[in-house]
Amino acid sequence: MSDVARVIPIGIESEGDAYISWLNEHTSPQFITLFIPPDPRGLYSRPPCPVVDCGRVSGSKTGLCGPHSKQYRDSGHQEMSVYLRNAVSRPVAKKKHGGYSAQGIFDLSACASPTVRAELQFAISCKASGDYGGPLRVDAFNAFVQSSNEVGVLSLRELTPGAPKTLALESRAGSYLSTHRMYVSEFQSWIELAEGNLSVKRRIGRRRGGSHRWSQSQDIIQPWLKEIVERWVAYRVNTEAANAQHIGQQESHVVEFAHWAESRKVRSEEEITRELLLDWLAEVNSQTNKKGKKYSGVYRASKVSAVSMMVEYARVEVTQRIPSNALYLPGELPARDTPSPRYLEPRLIDALRLPKNLNLVVDPSHRTAILIMMQVGLRSGHTCSLPFDCLIDLNRGDSTDKWALNFLDTKSDTNITVPIEPHVAIAIQEQRIRALEESAKLGLDVPEFLFANAQAHTTRQLGPERLNVTLRQWVVDLDLRDATGQLENITPHRFRHTFATEMLEKGVPIEVVQKLLGHRSLSSTQIYATTTDRRMRAEWENAKFVNVHGEAIEMADGPAGDAEWMLHRMAHAIQPLPNGACGLPIQQTCPHANACLDNCPHFITSSDFLPVHRAQHEEFERTISKAEAAGHLRIVEINKRPNENLKKIIDALEDESGE
Structure with missing residues (x-):
């Protein structure tokens, strides 16, 4: 040297x-x-x-x-x-x-x-x-x-x-x-x-994706309130398990409250009264976002509860001059809104999953990250911080299609293993090679992260913010637009919602979906189930159903319609058929031994099964033709009636679908 x-x-x-x-x-x-x-x-x-x-x-x-x-x-x-x-x-x-x-x-x-x-x-x-x-x-x-x-x-x-x-x-x-x-x-x-001076701009901590969250309390005008908020934020950082992103978000709500209180000429702790807190609640409930829409109940509740927590801390740890009745009573905080669908419609998610469209994402690491989020429903932060050894090989013997993804869900603090498709496993294996190359630039023999990034010298991983930019550009490149002509808002969380919806629609038990999503409470997963049920019922109400004779079936409204819907769901869950569904209540035994097309009065089908009906009709025709040529009249008799019914069903459904 x-x-x-x-x-x-x-x-x-x-x-x-x-x-x-x-x-x-x-x-x-x-x-x-x-x-x-x-x-x-x-x-x-x-x-x-x-x-x-x-x-x-x-x-x-x-x-x-x-x-x-x-x-x-x-x-x-x-x-x-x-x-x-x-x-x-x-x-x-x-x-x-x-x-x-x-x-x-x-x-x-x-x-x-x-x-x-x-x-x-x-x-x-x-x-x-x-x-x-x-x-x-x-x-x-x-x-x-x-x-x-x-x-x-x-x-x-x-x-x-x-x-x-x-x-x-x-x-x-x-x-x-x-x-x-x-x-x-x-x-x-x-x-x-x-030196212990908290009145300066400082980093609260690191977000899940690696970037830092800065403090905002130094912008509060009132010295007495600034001291309270600074001490409260320091207390949260030092004593609680909440991450920096969450604490920073709560601090921003309290800083907003401080600016609002200044406009109301609140000059001392004694003036933080219950009346002031109720006025703040009314103020939050009247606020709208950039599009003029009212904020969600969850977001409004977070604004109000952050101030409530800060006031309670100040009363106990800082000053007793705040009135003891300055608090919110149970039930006063904004309630959670009825969940609205955030899944991507089949036409959208199918288009995004097409290899030719996915290849429009130029950066191969970004492309792999998006593929994982679409197929597995991971949050962007968890995707970017996937460990290098996240891929699990479950294959035995000559099997090559059994793979799983393993990672730590930092939000629920649980280890999660999710089955993945072979093409996702191949993409991860290719990404591991890129991770080794990136880590070599940092002088590391073994990468810590699957999405290692030599340019990010602090976090050494792909950042969720950068991934969001790539997603927005991808939507522009594909020119994906909604019904109003606006560009679709494709986010990682919409991939997550779509994944949960698809799992539930395929009949995966909700308890299993809960584990796949890393939810601590089943009530969180129930939001997806509620949305899925509404979506499937809307599609069911708009579909045309015909019986075994090709005759249209009109579904009832009101309570009778609810009963029909439940019967339909139970029929699909308990008695699935390749070409339709059985309308017989599950408490009863089918007398037809699965001969659904042989004039079964309980058979119901829709245009979703047209490809199956056509294939089955062709098979009937081949069987009847061979039987007639061989002189097997009994086989002809057995297959002729269900084939005739199948023709009626196909004709009726083709008329409905316009094919």
Whole structure:
């Protein structure tokens, strides 16, 4: 290793400087050095170039630094492992601004102020924890160090908005202006957070997909209310199992309440009364979305209950000045709306599943993720975070069509195994190869995720947000439109709803569907069952049914219609037939020994079974023709009557369908 790259511990320059001592106590010892090398994990910087002794940071899709990436392209894109064995490191000149960014080293030796150096070491240590966003740009960071020296910055806390040193620093930033402004803002915030000051913008935590959720409570105008909300959010983060996305959403509701309370001139805790809470309830119930539609009951309830939880916490933990009757009574929160169908109609889901349409998704990783969501009903977050070893082979002997997908449902905290079709298993196997290639760029031998992504240096996986963008573009490419001519809103959750609906329609027990979806409560799955029942009944009411003689059957309305529908569902569930359904109550025994077409008065069928009827009619014709040629008159007699009935059924159903 060169002298420049050698790690040299610094220690505390002045033991009398309590601030520097405090910063060093909160900094990981590995960062109290003059030169900090690239991070192999990709947390505080991009990973180093995998070429031995290169020292630069990776900076391209190949996972190599700039010079070696060019060398790799010039070699004809040979296999990466072969290239890495033969690649030779090459020296790099020091950049003009004095940093060693080309070599991937954070140069803190140039810091004229020991305080600034300690602050920057603390900042890099924060980044290394993985809780403070993506990696730093080494070139921009070293340029920031040099500019700080030129301006004479003694501490980052001097750099307040509009201050002379701040303006002078920004004038030297050039193309790094926005990055340097971000460094000043974030580094100052992290120091204040470490001191216990919650009144700064901060990251609450990481969403399921890997991105971070930022706080909003610092935007509250009332100081007393801001303190309550900040303490409540910190309490939620530190003591509850709720994820960052959920806590952040609740915080946004409370911040909205705070702005509304300010408009009502609420000036103290005593003014948070039950009357005010009821007015907030009325306000929420009157709100509409961008399309002018009233918010769902669940969303309105989440807004109201978040404020209720915050007020209850404040009364117990912060101040007793809030009136004891400032609460909601049971039954006052908005109720859940009647579930509305969110499944994709058969014409839509069938079109999306066509290989030629799926191939319009250019990125193969995105294409595989969408295929999994369509076939298995996974949430986008769970799909993107599927483990590398999620595929389970259930085949024995010569079998090749038994596969399953295994993953952890973080919402229910349960391990779920879902059977999948062979073509989905093949797509996953191909994705595993891509995951190995992506992980090699990060210097990992075994990928953690199926959808590994070398460009996401913090999460190392495909992000749900990026997947949603791909879905929207896919809909545009296919030009899928609804009845009003608007582009269809295709979302991962609609795939999930469609999967549940298809399973229930195929007769899969609701308890099994509950396990496949990872629902803790059967009531959650019942929403899909209710929607499925309404959909199937609507189709049943609009269908034309004929009996064994081809005569139309009119279904009753009202209670009689309900009874007919139940009889129809029971007939399909208990006595399924390949060409129709039996209308005989299940309590009775069929006297016809499955001779449904032989004038059975209970036989009912519809146009859904036309292909089966035609195939059966052809089989009857072949059987009768052979029997007549052989002189088997009894066989002719047995098959002639059901064949005649079948002709009547086909004629009647073809007239109805217009075929």
